[in-house]
Ligand code: 5GP
């Protein structure tokens with residue numbers, strides 16, 4: 001996509017330290033790492049975020065993230081790893097091209113990835129669980145006279 005930094009990194013127009021590559025994504029070092037070894041797994045094709053990315057691309061990316069996590073553990077002896085995907089501005093996504101962060105963690109590294117833990121009533125949990133567990137259903141657009149092949153299917157979230 002025109003003007004997208006990560007598309008330019010994928011095409012090689014902007015240089016990067018590339019770690020590995022598949023037919024669907026690349027893994028590069030983050031230019032401003034939280035810790036040494038902080039890696040970004042970036043889709044080769046431009047997708048904005050988790051909502052629009054193809055399933056097979058995302059599946060490939062998470063497996064690459066796993067591979068990087070293992071390498072960081074084995075080769076840099078990190079004590080753990082945060083695997084994060086920010087989606088949309090409010091969630092901290094600065095570059096609107098789908099990517100997964102793999103951040104190695106070390107003792108006393110001063111990296112802060114946290115949130116205030118909320119208290120909620122059992123009823124609230126129950127209501128949220130109910131809404132999230134309901135299956136999407138397909139609403140048929142059209143009527144009896146509409147030929148079947150012309151009926152538009154639409155995902156509707158209740
Ligand atoms: P976001 O907040 O969008 O999830 O994270 C974007 C990440 O991309 C940031 O951690 C930032 O340091 C990294 N980044 C931004 N521009 C570049 C760049 O030109 N090269 C590399 N290697 N990383 C970048």
Ligand code: ZN
Pocket residue numbers: 001004005006007008045046047096097
């Ligand atoms: Zn892009």
